[in-house]
Amino acid sequence: MxxxxxxxxxxxxxxxxxxxxxxxxxxxxxxxxxxxxxxxxxxxxxxxxxxxxxxxxxxxxxxxxxxxxxxxxxxxxMTTQHQWQDLRNGYEQPQQLGVDRWLAMIAARQHTRRAVCVVDCGSAITFDYVSAEGQHEGSYIMPGARLMGQALVRDTAQINVIHAVVDSTEPGTATGPAALAGCQQMVHYGVGGLVKDAQALGYEILLCGGDAMAIAEELDLPYLEELVLDGLARVAGLVKH
Known part of the structure; x- marks a missing residue:
């Protein structure tokens, strides 16, 4: 099949x-x-x-x-559930938790039985905290660099980041590159700070999402490209080899 x-x-x-x-x-x-x-x-x-x-x-x-x-x-x-095996959804209204994040947490429980923080870096950046017992303890949600850049273009006059190409480690020398570099720095330090806080509290960190690879390399953390698909396979009763 x-x-x-x-x-x-x-x-x-x-x-x-x-x-x-x-x-x-x-x-x-x-x-x-x-x-x-x-x-x-x-x-x-x-x-x-x-x-x-x-x-x-x-x-x-x-x-x-x-x-x-x-x-x-x-x-x-597949949709978000109240519970799957020993993983328990921590949202008051379980369906408000994005199904991609729910599936990523399911897959994360297969990688580790320790307390884990799943960081998904896509259009939005999400942090989901799961205890060693499988209780989802809550989340952080923030815009990714692209969404922040779009907000600047939409809500601020005379800023265009569409064609800007920058080294995000250096300040920009024009408005567009400066805005884009600023957004990327916000993501870098925002994610890095929350990761360090989670590690200090004993959480293992797993990263996924289209923008997570660079962050994983910078922070020397595991990047699991197909974490959501792995969770989907688990819920469907399939096993990946």
Missing amino acids: TDLLIDCGNTRLKWRLQEQGVVQRSGVMLVRDVNLTQLQACLPDKVGVLYWASVAVVKIGLCLEAWAQQKNISCHQ
């Missing part, structure tokens, strides 16, 4: 094809490019079951379901 796993974030859609738990193929596409034609062109043809989770707009999920129906593929959407 071939299983297709899809994690659809705000910016990227990531997919992975598994057969009896063995990863066969994987890929990425931009969410803004997702439509039925693009899915037909980019996703594998021979699929038995589709398991998907999304924090993107509703039309993306409808598009995935339409693709699966056209292919006559069994389709299962």
Whole structure:
């Protein structure tokens, strides 16, 4: 049986094809490019079951379901739960916790049984704290560098960071590069400070998300690119080899 796993974030859609738990193929596409034609062109043809989770707009999920129906593929959407095995959702309204973060925490529990802080660096940056007993203790959510830059462009006159290319370790010598460098420094020091605080409290740190690799290298921390897909596979009852 071939299983297709899809994690659809705000910016990227990531997919992975598994057969009896063995990863066969994987890929990425931009969410803004997702439509039925693009899915037909980019996703594998021979699929038995589709398991998907999304924090993107509703039309993306409808598009995935339409693709699966056209292919006559069994389709299962994964959503945030109150509890999965010994992991307990700490939100007062569990469904408000993004399913990508929930799945990442599920996968993190397979990596370590210690207290763990899952840091997802995507369009937004999220910190989710889980005790050694599996209790989700709460979260921090902050904008990523790109969202901060967009806010500056939108709400401040005469700032354009769209074409700016900067070394984020140096102050900018024009308004656009200075704004972009400032946003990147905010992310660098914000994430670094919270990571150090979490480590001081005994949390193991796991990073995921499209912008996390550079941060993981700087802080010498583990980067798990497919943590959300790994959690999705766990909930679906699949095992990755």
